[in-house]
Amino acid sequence: MTGNVRRFTDDTNFTKALIVTFAAVLPVLILARTGRFETGFTIAIGVFLAYPADIPSNLKHRAKGLLVASVIVAGCNLLVNVLHPLPWLFYPLITLLVFFLSMISVYGQRATMVSFSGLLAVALATGHLKSGWDILCNAGLLLCGGLIYTAVSLLFNSLSPHRYTELQLAECIRLTAKYMKLRGDLWDANADRAKITEKQLSLQVEINTIHENLREVLLRSHTAEGTSGQTRKMLLVFIYLLEILELALSTSFDHSKLHNAFKGHGKVLDTYQNLAYNLAAALKRVSKRLENKKKYTPKHQLLQDLEAFENAIKEYEAEVGGEAAQEGVWMLTNMLHYAEKQVEKIKIVERAFTQHIDLKDLKGKDRDLEKFLAPEYYPFRTLKENLGFSSTIFRHSLRLTITIALGFIIGLIFPLQNVYWILLTIVVIMRPGYGLTKQRSYQRITGTIIGGIIAFAFLSFVNNTIITGTLSVVCMILGFTFTAINYRIGATFVTMYVIFIYSMLDPNVSDVIQYRIIDTAIGAGLAFVANYFLWPAWEFINQPVYIKKSIEANRDYLNEIALLYNKKEGVNTSYRLARKNAFIEIGNLMQSYQRMTQEPKSKQKQLQQVYKLAVLNHTLLSSLASLGTYIQSHKTTRASEAFNVVVRTVTQNLEHAIALLNMDIPAQTNTENNKQELAMRFTELKNIRSRELQEVHITAEEEFRLRMQEAQLVIEQLVWLNSLSERIVKAAKQLTVVK
Structure with a gap:
């Protein structure tokens, strides 16, 4: 219990809630x-209006974002108040x-959150209009x-400049450990591998988010502020x-085949699974210590x-014996090498938190870091x-603008007390996707009702x-904390502190809150209907794009x-960028699939086919990572x-497959000649061992063993890659056949 409370109070969302x-x-207490x-x-x-723009980054970009948001908030308030006496000008310009x-x-x-602050300022200003000198004073106070x-x-931030990064890093370590645990679960003979794969894909979405947060903070701090010891260590x-995640993903095996191959010798696979766990x-222990x-x-x-796994391999070799054991030993030895690399990298992570480490461990890996970040300039052509x-954002902007205009019209026609609450509700819950808007609509309405009942009681x-x-301050902290974690609970606490504040200002608070509930329901209803009927961004429309990018x-x-x-040659920046993009795009594809599952059944077109392509791309990525990590960590022979x-x-x-998704007419690649050549090439690859024995006099037993391992892994992965690529083409054809 104490640990949970400590984790909650140490959370970044709670810290930001305390700050705001x-x-x-x-200023309220002082004045x-x-x-x-x-x-x-x-x-x-x-x-409150500047707070949304406070997103993690280095000091310079964080300050710049907050200052821009503050100016936009004041400017929007000024503009609304100046234009309001002129309705013929006010409504078109607003x-x-x-x-x-x-x-x-x-x-x-960052621009999205600054935009959100500005939209909130516009909505709020329409409910608190000023005149004369008060217009400038009000904007100045904002x-x-x-x-x-x-x-x-x-x-x-200056009191604890690294705490946010430490917590994000702890979360990254925890998620990576969870991913590795799932990879270990695959080694159960009766494992539900389809379910485990689904969990891995969902986890990839979370991992991508945390990686982007850390890139934003660590890489911008590194490039902008130089090489402080703590920053470089993190x-x-x-x-x-x-690299640990890439290695975890790279343990790509046909587990059913392996269980059949080692039938009667289950101890060796159980030993490996224990090592994987x-x-x-x-890693999970490192995460907990860093968090606490x-x-x-x-x-x-x-x-x-x-050592136990190595001994299990020797026992297997002794039991099976001779030529019959060679294939299995090569497979197991490759698995051992992967585990050795993981231990090596985990030891470096542990050393970072147990003793002074030599930052030479970076070994040039911090070169060209700016290439891993989105550019921090805003060309007009992007908007154009x-x-x-x-553009999804264009459709959302148009939809939001029309919905807010409808909110204004409803306020003019009906005798509503606080029309700006309708506008605030629209701004807060309306999102580009139907699923999230629907979810937020329900959560905000239920949170408002529950919060109202508790507060009035x-x-x-x-x-x-x-x-x-005192309670209004407590509810304010909890409201801001939970808004980012659980929107329904956040809306409950926000409603409670609004009621408590109004109760101190107005004895007729019950009348005010009744109107608030009505206005919230109207705003949520408008947002929900608009997202369904006004140029909806259904995920099935965008799915081919996400699949193609993956x-x-x-x-x-x-x-x-x-x-x-x-x-x-060594791993360069272009390799690392390609790896990063592959991880990001599979996460984006899965995120799109998850959004589709929240949409109406009639809009979940070819849902299973989309998921099938997500799984195939994830499996392909796993096989690529296996091949890539082997090449990085071994001295390999000349590529044939x-x-x-x-x-x-x-x-x-x-x-x-990409051409099919683009609806182009592709050239036929799988001709009979191509198939024959490919079959010949696979035969050639499978004869690598005998050819090398004939061409090169290998006297050292260790060198011979390493070449055999290389041949076995490279051949296995190439065969698997070819099979996966053919299945992706077939799945892409099935996806586009309806179009």
């Missing part, structure tokens, strides 16, 4: 003592402003609130976590686990390119301003692996022409 609550409450409560309250509103603010989301996450939040946020850990457990800020002491015995119905028994004020990323990754095998022919064939198959 402190920054908002401070209320001088009888200027309303001034303090307006400053607090400025704090409509254009809403559309523009929505469109700036094309520039990425700007002041934004500046106060910026200062407080940066101050808190960067080192992050880079090795990426202990690798995951070691405790000194890490390794308690596992990974080297003994490696998205001004069309092919409390107020019916307690009528003490100090207690109510196949393209895998193709590029394969080309980099082939280049590495042919040139025998047969290897390159098979790689070209796999590439052609993937390009064929």
Whole structure:
């Protein structure tokens, strides 16, 4: 229980909630003592409106984003108040402003949150109109609130500058360990491998998100602020976590085939599974210690686990004996090498938290880091390119603008008390996708109702301003914390602190809240209906794009692996970029699939076929990672022409699938001649062992063994890659046949 409370209070969302609550409450308390409560309250509103733009990054970009958000909030408030007395000018210009603010989301996450702040400011300003000199004063106070939040946020950050990164890193280690645990589950003879694969794909979405957060913080800090020891240490850990994940993914085997091959010798596979579980457990312990800020002491015995697996291989070889054992021993030895590499990398991660480490372990891996980040400039052409119905953001912006216009019209026609609550609800819950908007609509309405019931029940028994004020602050902290974790609970606490605040300002709070519930329901209903009928972004429309990008990323990754095998040079930036993109695109594809499952059944077109392609691409990525990690970690022989022919064939198959998804008319790649040549090349590859024995006099037993392992793994992966690429082409044909 204590551990859960500590994790909750140490969470980044809770810290941000404390910051925004402190920054908002401070001016209210100070100015209320001088009888200027309303001034303090307006400053607090400025704090709340700047808060969404506070997303993780290095100090410079974080401060810049908050300052821009503060200026936009004040500017939007000023514009609404200046234009409101002129209805013929107000409605057209505010409509254009809403559309523009929505469109700036094309520039990425930071721009999206700045856009959100601006839209909230527009909605809120329509309910608190000023006149004369008060217009400038009000805008100035909102700007002041934004500046106060910026200062407080940066101050808190300076008190613990690395804590956010440590928590994100701890989460990254935990998710990586969970992924490795799932890979270990695959070794159960009766494992539900389809279910495990589904869990892996879902986990890949979470891992991609955490990786992007860490890239944003660590890489920008590294490139912008130089090479501080703590930053470089965490960067080192992050880079090795990426390699650990690649290695975990690379243990690509046909588990059913292996269980059949080692039937009667289950001990050797059980020993390997135990080793796989202990690798995951070691990482999980590192994560917990980092999260709890405790000194890490390794308690596992990974080297003994490696030795146990090595002994199990020897026992298997002794039991089977002779030529019959060779194939199995080569397979098992490759598995042993993967485990040795994992132990080596996990030891480096452990060393980072147990002793002073030599940052030379980076070994040039921190070169060209800026290439892994989205550019921090905002060319006009990006906005221009998205001004069309092919852009999801354009359609969302148009949809949001029309929905807000409908909210204005409803407010003019019906005698609603606070029309701006309708607009706020639309801005808060409306998202580009139907599924998330529907989910948020339900969560906001239920949260508002539950929060209203709890707050009114409390107020019916307690009528003490100090207690109510204290509870409003507590609910504010919990509301901001849970909004990012569980939106329904967040909406419940937000409603409670709004009611508590209104109860201190207005004795007729029950009337006010009744209108709030009605307005919230109207706003949620408008958002829900608009997302269904106004240029909806159904996922089945975009699915071919996500599938195509995933196949393209895998193709590029394969080309980099082939280049590495042919040139025998070290891993360069282009290889790492290709690997990164392959991981990201498979996560994006799975995320799109998950969104589709939230949509109406009638819109879930070819759902199973999409999932099948996601699984095939994930399996292909796993096989590529297996081949890539082997080449990186072993001294390999010269790449044969047969290897390159098979790689070209796999590439052609993937390009064929891409052409099908593009609705192009592709050239037929699987001609009879191509099939015959490929069969010959596989025969050639399978004769590598005898050919090398004839061409080269291998005297050292270790060198002979290594060449046999290389031949076995490379052949196995090439055969598997070709089979997967053909299945992807077939699945792509089935997906496009309905179109």
